[in-house]
Amino acid sequence: MKTRTRWTLIFLAPTILVGIVLFLLPLILLVSGSLFEYTELGGLEAMGEFLGLENYRRFMSDPRAEQAFPNTLVWLILQTTVHVALALLVAIVLRRLKRVRGFVRTVYAIPNMITLPALALAIKMMMHPQLGVVNRVVEVFTREPFSLNWFGNLETAFLSVSLTVVPWAGIAAILIMTDISSIPDELYESAEVDGATEFQKDRLITIPMVRNMIGTVTILGVTSMMNDFGMIMVTTWGGPGYSTYNLPYLVYQMIWSDRNYGIANAGGTIILVVGMLLVFLVQKIYRVGRARD
Amino acid sequence: MKSLRFVGLIFVLAVALPIAAAATGSQEAGGEEITELTFANFIIGDSPGGQWYEMKYQLFEEMYGDRYELVVEEVPGDMEYNEKLTLQISTGNMPDLYISENDTMGRSAYEEGLAIDMTPYADQIENFDRYYPQENIEQVKEAFGEWVIWDVFAPRVSGYYYNQELFSQVGVDEPPRTFDEFFELCEKLDEAGITPVGMMTGENGWTMQYWYQALVAAHSDEGFAMVNESNVIDQFTSEPFRYASEQVKRILTNYANQDAIGAGYDMVAAQMFGERVAMIANGPWMASDYGNPDRVGDASFRDKIGYAPFPGTPPVAVGASDSKGHGSMVAPNGEDKQLGAMLFWGLDLQPQVMESAAEKLGWYVSAYEYPQEVLDANPLVGQLNTLINEWGAETLPWFYDVWTNAVIADGITRNMDLYAAGRITLDEYVQTVQEFADAVGEE
Numbered sequence A: 001m002k003t004r005t006r007w008t009l010i011f012l013a014p015t016i017l018v019g020i021v022l023f024l025l026p027l028i029l030l031v032s033g034s035l036f037e038y039t040e041l042g043g044l045e046a047m048g049e050f051l052g053l054e055n056y057r058r059f060m061s062d063p064r065a066e067q068a069f070p071n072t073l074v075w076l077i078l079q080t081t082v083h084v085a086l087a088l089l090v091a092i093v094l095r096r097l098k099r100v101r102g103f104v105r106t107v108y109a110i111p112n113m114i115t116l117p118a119l120a121l122a123i124k125m126m127m128h129p130q131l132g133v134v135n136r137v138v139e140v141f142t143r144e145p146f147s148l149n150w151f152g153n154l155e156t157a158f159l160s161v162s163l164t165v166v167p168w169a170g171i172a173a174i175l176i177m178t179d180i181s182s183i184p185d186e187l188y189e190s191a192e193v194d195g196a197t198e199f200q201k202d203r204l205i206t207i208p209m210v211r212n213m214i215g216t217v218t219i220l221g222v223t224s225m226m227n228d229f230g231m232i233m234v235t236t237w238g239g240p241g242y243s244t245y246n247l248p249y250l251v252y253q254m255i256w257s258d259r260n261y262g263i264a265n266a267g268g269t270i271i272l273v274v275g276m277l278l279v280f281l282v283q284k285i286y287r288v289g290r291a292r293d
Numbered sequence B: 001m002k003s004l005r006f007v008g009l010i011f012v013l014a015v016a017l018p019i020a021a022a023a024t025g026s027q028e029a030g031g032e033e034i035t036e037l038t039f040a041n042f043i044i045g046d047s048p049g050g051q052w053y054e055m056k057y058q059l060f061e062e063m064y065g066d067r068y069e070l071v072v073e074e075v076p077g078d079m080e081y082n083e084k085l086t087l088q089i090s091t092g093n094m095p096d097l098y099i100s101e102n103d104t105m106g107r108s109a110y111e112e113g114l115a116i117d118m119t120p121y122a123d124q125i126e127n128f129d130r131y132y133p134q135e136n137i138e139q140v141k142e143a144f145g146e147w148v149i150w151d152v153f154a155p156r157v158s159g160y161y162y163n164q165e166l167f168s169q170v171g172v173d174e175p176p177r178t179f180d181e182f183f184e185l186c187e188k189l190d191e192a193g194i195t196p197v198g199m200m201t202g203e204n205g206w207t208m209q210y211w212y213q214a215l216v217a218a219h220s221d222e223g224f225a226m227v228n229e230s231n232v233i234d235q236f237t238s239e240p241f242r243y244a245s246e247q248v249k250r251i252l253t254n255y256a257n258q259d260a261i262g263a264g265y266d267m268v269a270a271q272m273f274g275e276r277v278a279m280i281a282n283g284p285w286m287a288s289d290y291g292n293p294d295r296v297g298d299a300s301f302r303d304k305i306g307y308a309p310f311p312g313t314p315p316v317a318v319g320a321s322d323s324k325g326h327g328s329m330v331a332p333n334g335e336d337k338q339l340g341a342m343l344f345w346g347l348d349l350q351p352q353v354m355e356s357a358a359e360k361l362g363w364y365v366s367a368y369e370y371p372q373e374v375l376d377a378n379p380l381v382g383q384l385n386t387l388i389n390e391w392g393a394e395t396l397p398w399f400y401d402v403w404t405n406a407v408i409a410d411g412i413t414r415n416m417d418l419y420a421a422g423r424i425t426l427d428e429y430v431q432t433v434q435e436f437a438d439a440v441g442e443e
Helices: A003-033 A054-061 A063-096 A098-113 A116-126 A133-142 A157-164 A168-180 A185-193 A198-209 A211-227 A230-235 A247-256 A261-286 B002-024 B048-064 B078-091 B103-111 B119-124 B134-144 B164-169 B179-191 B206-219 B221-226 B239-255 B265-273 B284-291 B299-304 B335-349 B351-361 B372-377 B379-391 B406-420 B426-442
Strands: B026-029 B032-041 B068-074 B097-100 B159-163 B195-198 B277-282 B305-308 B317-321 B327-330 B394-396
Touching (some): A054 A063, A063 A168, A063 A198, A063 A261, A116 A157, A157 A230, A185 A198, A211 A247, A247 A261, B032 B078, B032 B335, B159 B379, B164 B179, B179 B239, B206 B239, B221 B239, B239 B406, B265 B277, B277 B284, B284 B305, B284 B379, B372 B379, B406 B426
Parallel strands (some): B032 B068, B032 B097
Antiparallel strands (some): B026 B032
16 A cells, blocks of 8 residues: 555544544444334344335325425425525625625524524514514504414414515525625626626526535535524424424434334435435535535 | 643543543542542433432432432433433343333333342332332232332323313303313304314323323223223223314314314413413423413412313323333442432432422322422322312323333324315224234233
8 A cells, every 4th residue: 555545544543533433433323223123222132023115105104294294395495595595685685785795694594593592582572463573563563453473373373484484594594605605896897888787797607606615505504493492492393283383393203202113224324315316406506515616 | 831731631531531530420529439420310400300319310310329329321311211212222231220211111111120129228218218118119029020110100190271261251260171172162162263172283292192091991991991901902992092083183173273183282381371272181290380480470370270181081181191111210320320320319308309399290109298398399290189089080090101102102193184174084093093003912
């Protein structure tokens, strides 16, 4: 072995070891646990009868999954399209407003710095049927008493939880703004000399130049929707009924309420596989990692 | 260079010494070895329960600080505590002292050999023979075969709190004794623009579950028998349960706070403290909140509040907890630690601890004679006990022992959301709850 290769391996060894311990072993336990009767907490020794894909069938046929799958899909689409588009739009507009850029960046970062339970509680109180400011604003416009339980009404709970995710677009906007600021001014100056309009500059320079970052925030959007349920837990506990369940929350419930770790592992594996496929797809679409055109 | 070496030495010692001390798990103090006791607790913070535990920590330090050091791990939230303990039971790595929140947790810990029989330590605990309720020990022995759960305050009888001033506004001076009277009162309050009942289906549907149990009991002898036994898993399509479900829906849709569907306990309690609802069901631990200015603004607020047993015919049903599955436990972590843990639980029999529990939590030890000022400090619980005697009210097991499993409780609250909203019929609702119970029964 060449000296250089040997040293490369030596330096990589700690990372590889950590990767094996923290990611590969749990991954093996996750997948193997999904194939067995597994209702007692523990490692391999706690797994009972081999069930093959039965846990996957049970997970898919769970009545809560009927709600959790479409909910997760809709939130995923919202996060990776609407929110990313919103973030891109804001970033492009702010490219021209250099003076307010720093201020806006700070404002957008604030909701993401507030600890999640505090933010969720604030939003919940804003939308409280009697005490919340949202209903009062509606009353100002309609001039009639208005008292809607936004998070507790089956018609509006999903929409209400969806709104709680919007601040994430702020972080996406900050990331895209950072990438935009690294585009050389000369490109815009040349375009201006050639008579390009502002819209043409954005379409032909800005967007292609930040393609990598758009892909990256889209991947972040996918991963956030495939593993996050904190806001749901604080605002609705998945209710009313099961109307605001998502897949990660369903897996959480299967672990801590149902205590059926085999089915929960099957759910976790499904989320992992779907998440990986989506990340792969996003990378292909945005050609993430390739040099700027 | 020398100073650099010195600083380096200090740094190394500063890092190494605490690690070494932590690794040994015990310290030397005045030649005596101090044993470290670990305690995971969810009753924390500035709540009455948290304050009561703080007092016990200090008392333990004063009485046994030369032998033991108590290290408390504060776990915010009983659901989080439940999850933590479940995980620890599965790994067998228990804190020296812990609290079993329900029958399932206590039983799991016992079956895994993670709870000691407390009998050999009884004679080392001050006041044990005078005050410890022997019937509680018998109950635990009946359930487990050994005395593995410490609880001197059981049973904690629960009822519902009501705002007498709001009742008076609609011409009602006494709490209703039957559900007919109760619904009549609700109608009057509603017509007067007062929300009658504080309910919640979020979290674990706590305040709703009390009414549910009382309504099942009020239906008939069959219903009373159903909620008077533990671990019910096969009666959710029965007439009493169907009747109670309809009435709970009636309350939720007509007489409850607007955020009842999906609300958590804090939101409902705040509405009771803010006089936005006239009634809320809860245990005696809420009683001291009504005199706590931090909660209600003015301590005199408590004078407006009453505490009554639930309506019902035959005799009024009252939800209560007993000491079968919940209480304090000790892990088998060695003789010295076990003794220390028992000495800590034994503090419950110290007069100042019993009196503080009565004042702050409404928990009483039946054999202890409380000074009048202590009884006066928490008159609500006394009022409940008086009404129980006057009305000849029966005491039912706690609802978490009746539909004991969290899965069933979850099935009830979540599907009640759908039933109350008209998304599913009564037949579908009770059938779904029964399916949840069947799944639990198969385990």
